[in-house]
Amino acid sequence: MPPASQEEMAARATSVHHRPASHSPFLSMPADLAALLDQITLDQARVRS
Numbered sequence: 001m002p003p004a005s006q007e008e009m010a011a012r013a014t015s016v017h018h019r020p021a022s023h024s025p026f027l028s029m030p031a032d033l034a035a036l037l038d039q040i041t042l043d044q045a046r047v048r049s
Contacts, residue, residue, distance in 0.1 A: 019033070
């Protein structure tokens with residue numbers, strides 16, 4: 001998906017996280033992505049409690 005299309009979709013999101021990764025952050029920076037997902041999960045749990 002072209003970056004411009006990604007940015008257009010991201011504009012509708014409530015939060016966006018950018019990473020200097022290749023097309024697949026699962027492969028290019030898995031530890032960073034895992035830490036980000038952990039942080040998002042913790043943040044959401046705090047909002048809901």
